[in-house]
Amino acid sequence: MRDAPTLAPAKLRIADVALRFTPRRGPTVTALERISLDVRDKEFSVIVGPSGCGKTSLLRLVAGLIEPSEGAIWLDERRVTGPGRDRGMVFQSYTLFPWLTVQQNVEFGLKVAGTPPTQRREIARRFIAQVGLDGFEGHYPKQLSGGMMQRVALARALANDPAVLLMDEPFGALDSQTRSLMQELLLDIWQHFSKTVLFITHDIDESILLGDRVYVMTARPGRIKEMIEIDLPRPRSVDVLTSEAFMTIKRRIMRLIHEEAVRSFAAPDG
Amino acid sequence: MARFLDAYAAPKKDIPRRAYLTVSTLVGVALLAVWCALSYGELVRSDFLPTPGAVVGAAADGLGDGSLLVNTWVSVSEILSGFIIASILAVPLGILMGSFKIVEAAIEPVTNFVRYLPVSALIPLLILWVGIDIEEKITVIFIGTFFQQLILIADVSRSVPKDLLDVSYTLGATRRTVVGRVLIPATMPGVMDTLRITLGWAWTYLVVAELVAANKGLGYFILNSMRGLYTERIFLGIMVIGLLGLLTDQAFKFLRNRLLPWAVAT
Numbered sequence: 005m006r007d008a009p010t011l012a013p014a015k016l017r018i019a020d021v022a023l024r025f026t027p028r029r030g031p032t033v034t035a036l037e038r039i040s041l042d043v044r045d046k047e048f049s050v051i052v053g054p055s056g057c058g059k060t061s062l063l064r065l066v067a068g069l070i071e072p073s074e075g076a077i078w079l080d081e082r083r084v085t086g087p088g089r090d091r092g093m094v095f096q097s098y099t100l101f102p103w104l105t106v107q108q109n110v111e112f113g114l115k116v117a118g119t120p121p122t123q124r125r126e127i128a129r130r131f132i133a134q135v136g137l138d139g140f141e142g143h144y145p146k147q148l149s150g151g152m153m154q155r156v157a158l159a160r161a162l163a164n165d166p167a168v169l170l171m172d173e174p175f176g177a178l179d180s181q182t183r184s185l186m187q188e189l190l191l192d193i194w195q196h197f198s199k200t201v202l203f204i205t206h207d208i209d210e211s212i213l214l215g216d217r218v219y220v221m222t223a224r225p226g227r228i229k230e231m232i233e234i235d236l237p238r239p240r241s242v243d244v245l246t247s248e249a250f251m252t253i254k255r256r257i258m259r260l261i262h263e264e265a266v267r268s269f270a271a272p273d274g
Numbered sequence: 275m276a277r278f279l280d281a282y283a284a285p286k287k288d289i290p291r292r293a294y295l296t297v298s299t300l301v302g303v304a305l306l307a308v309w310c311a312l313s314y315g316e317l318v319r320s321d322f323l324p325t326p327g328a329v330v331g332a333a334a335d336g337l338g339d340g341s342l343l344v345n346t347w348v349s350v351s352e353i354l355s356g357f358i359i360a361s362i363l364a365v366p367l368g369i370l371m372g373s374f375k376i377v378e379a380a381i382e383p384v385t386n387f388v389r390y391l392p393v394s395a396l397i398p399l400l401i402l403w404v405g406i407d408i409e410e411k412i413t414v415i416f417i418g419t420f421f422q423q424l425i426l427i428a429d430v431s432r433s434v435p436k437d438l439l440d441v442s443y444t445l446g447a448t449r450r451t452v453v454g455r456v457l458i459p460a461t462m463p464g465v466m467d468t469l470r471i472t473l474g475w476a477w478t479y480l481v482v483a484e485l486v487a488a489n490k491g492l493g494y495f496i497l498n499s500m501r502g503l504y505t506e507r508i509f510l511g512i513m514v515i516g517l518l519g520l521l522t523d524q525a526f527k528f529l530r531n532r533l534l535p536w537a538v539a540t
């Protein structure tokens with residue numbers, strides 16, 4: 005286990021977590037090995053790593069949807085034992101409830117928590133406006149574009165006022181223009197609500213643009229290879245992507261990831 | 275010519291609604307014309323192929339003496355009884371079977387065994403057990419549809435994305451809420467489609483049941499007409515079944531769009 009915290013305790017603490025899958029047939033797969041990281045309050049942390057390195061698994065562990073094989077996860081100094089509304093999650097796949105309107109989707113968490121109708125309508129409307137979907141309250145998901153669906157998913161997670169927001173490559177399926185707009189929207193919202201965010205991506209540009217800290221993961225078994233503080237000034241916009249400081253950081257992360265790629269290329273099943 | 279091929283011969287390409295309806299109508303009319311030519315032209319013996327006029331005449335007779343309506347009503351009530359009982363049981367059980375491994379373990383092996391038994395092979399046994407009255411027809415339809423529905427609905431339930439359930443947990447839903455407010459609604463379009471398909475199959479089982487042993491119903495009507503070589507009445511019986519099938523299919527389509535406006539159309 006790690007040392008007692010010296011300064012303010014972390015908002016979210018992932019302590020020596022390992023995750024293994026034991027398939028019915030075949031050898032055990034070690035997806036994650038000795039992962040430790042602290043996310044501070046109101047911090048935007050990004051995890052970047054190649055596909056298959058265990059990013060989604062790590063986020064599902066924090067969400068409480070799966071249990072670690074070793075180690076533990078702590079949120080506000082309480083141990084995570086299962087899923088809960090204090091950890092809102094936006095998935096990579098589209099996960100809106102197709103039978104609910106935008107308004108009803110955003111109200112879902114409040115409804116299951118027993119918030120009175122007038123109040124939850126009010127809250128939902130505010131978050132729908134916040135993600136720029138005024139006027140779409142009555143639409144069904146099938147009438148929305150991919151970008152709009154992810155905005156609703158974001159509003160739905162935020163409406164619960166979670167302690168941390170978990171995001172698993174939420175813009176991965178979007179075209180690059182829409183993705184840029186969504187990144188800026190997310191930065192706006194993060195600054196407006198001062199949320200603690202744990203964000204996952206395989207896109208290096210995205211990680212630098214969004215993050216206070218970027219954790220680079222190794223290829224399987226996933227481990228934290230290096231943590232990089234991103235000291236680019238805020239508020240940031242996509243313009244930062246062409247700055248000299250950005251390029252310097254990007255070169256560094258690319259080199260780290262390249263090392264990993266070479267390593268896993270040399271040992272395909274290692 | 276090339277333009278025509280581009281517009282109408284490209285795979286998966288939409289064509290104008292007018293063109294669609296025109297082609298459908300033309301084919302219908304052509305079939306009718308072939309029938310008329312063969313029957314009125316006496317190219318085929320009339321006890322093989324009745325004229326359209328004779329079939330209309332048989333319909334008028336059947337409506338006049340009430341035999342058509344009575345037999346139709348008997349068949350429809352048998353179908354609906356068997357189908358509704360099967361559906362009431364298969365829908366919840368199928369949803370559970372597709373999403374709870376323990377339920378799957380309990381009933382899937384049995385289901386897969388029964389599913390491949392031809393229902394017609396069971397009829398003699400069923401006659402022995404429940405007789406030849408309406409109960410036998412309902413049982414045949416029940417067995418014919420229930421196990422198929424179970425497998426199809428389990429598949430629907432199985433293909434509900436796991437992420438949809440997981441996101442509900444992260445929003446604070448309990449297991450019960452996830453089943454009641456997420457899993458069940460998510461299966462509804464697939465359930466409706468399954469019911470629609472299996473209702474069509476139910477007609478097949480009904481006629482099989484009635485052909486073997488019955489004294490009422492459309493299958494009996496057809497079989498009885500064959501004994502007297504009333505080909506036009508055989509045609510009439512077949513056409514009534516076809517029309518009823520078409521009607522219930524359209525009703526299901528309508529209901530699906532009405533009850534599930536949010537679902538992606540099929």
Ligand SMILES: Nc1ncnc2c1ncn2[C@@H]1O[C@H](COP(=O)(O)OP(=O)(O)O)[C@@H](O)[C@H]1O
Pocket residue numbers: 025026027033035054055056057058059060061062224
């Ligand atoms: N339920 C599971 N059973 C077995 N192996 C799994 C399971 N989930 C993930 N894995 C394996 O764990 C590794 C990490 O997967 P994942 O977390 O989805 O990676 P990423 O999101 O970085 O692409 C992959 O090799 C994957 O095959």
Ligand SMILES: [Mg+2]
Pocket residue numbers: 059060061096173
């Ligand atoms: Mg992933």
